[in-house]
Amino acid sequence: MMLDWLLAPGSERKLLGGERKRGATPWVIAIMSFSIVIVAAAGLTLSNAASQVGTSVANRYSLQVPGGSDALPRLVETIRAAPGVTSVEAVPEAKMRQTLARWLGPAAQSADLPVPALIHFDIAPGAPLAPVEARVRAVAPRASLASQVENLRPLLGSLRTLQWLALGMVLLLTAAGAAAVVLATRSALEAHRSTIDVMHGVGATDLQVTHLFQRKIAIEALAGSLAGAAAAGVVLLILSAGATFVGGMTGGLSLSLLDLALLAILPAVLTIVATWVARRTVLQALREAL
Template identity: 60%
Template sequence: MLSWLFASSSQRRILGRPAGVSGPTPWLIAIMSFSMIVVAAAGLAVSNTAGTIAKSAEHRYSVQVPDGARNLPAVISALRSARGVSGAEAVPEADMRATLKTWLGSEADNPDLPVPAMASFDLAAGADIAAVERQVKSAAPNATIVAHRENLRPVLRSLRVLQWLALGLVALLAAAAAAAVVLAARGALDTHRFTIDVMHGMGATDVQVTQLFQRKIAIDALVGSAAGAAAAAAVLLLFTASATALGELTGGVRLGLADIMLLLLLPLALTALATWVARTAVLTALRQAL
């Protein structure tokens, strides 16, 4: 099935090119491979970040007490005695004011500014949040319970959009690589039209002629994909080692083994796509020329 990959030296000389890679095709494939891997890695990191955030907030709740800190000890006591509640703790007022500084600036430190008291707790899976809410309201009637996942829903939605955007960009880059291969294959056909006519005159079939071009483009695509993948790996390792913008964007989430394996498959997939597209384009052009 893959016998076309192992052409003889005489077959390799038919196209009049030296052994190895040549032309712009390997460079184009390298650029596409580099871009695809970097974009895919960013998409996978964003996906992992969204999963981590969603998992951490799945059973996390907050209690807001508008009456201030005087009712907070009773709320904490009610939470810790409620069934299914764990990790109940008060949010320090200093943290609340530090958060308010984002919008109010130095005014957030004004002692006359009323700051609601807040507590956070975890709820076991299957526990009754309504029962917990009744117990909390018995200690502080004005208290309200807010699920963290509800507050984070817009953030998670945005992360999912970025994830699908990355997937779409990878698909577009693959389509662009396929288009470049088609142009390269048709250009090679035009360049070697006389050689092809001679081969046909000697009894060569379209499939045999196609295999010559298919092999050349497959090698160019493999070398280009590997070079692009190596460059992308170096860039990603640099980001990981220096903990720069990518690390801050993903909150320190690293790519898992499954993610790395998927990224390693991208150059092979790009090579297979380029080979198939080249074969289809050359074979179609030869048959249309008859």
């Protein structure tokens, strides 16, 4: 069977030394697994945050009305009556000045400081904006209409960049783990060179020798990756339960079930990569020794 090398009998397992003698490989893999799960969780959270922000403002617009205290009620009614508009929220000039007073103090009430009134409104998905804009221009020609998607585009771009950066770090950490496996495998080959010579002397094939080392690395990688992922899971639970800065930035956004499933398979992926790398390393070393 394909997995016979993994279920080798005890007599074969003892050829590479006692099972209790573990090197640094499980610890290195555990550190890599911990880092990969944490970074991947951060990337998925950023992706969810970008999607949620983008969806919430996809059809939202802001209307700035310079000195629009008098025209504000009429504009609100005009926008509310426009086709496709689903909600309207007005922010009077007085409220804007009250908000600015937190930073500017009494200067926020100065007539020399131009502070426009604001109107936020949503339109139905697919509804045209032109009729709303035409009605607004008829009432307040100086009003400025802006899409909130455009205003938030730099933020969304930064979130997407951080998301791809997280993916790049996951790939780099996986590559670093693979490099550590290569070094560990070559070290194990040198340490058991005499055993390999004896096995070749009694008729063992390169594939049989490879299975021994492949099994050893696979078990160590699985143990390390599971331990690292478990530690990362504890950290994520603590962050989720205490959701202070994370919850404050994302509005309590949490990982979805699909995200958790993706994080759960990362230890298996890391184990498969480590096992494949160990196999290729052993076969290449044995062929070079011929």
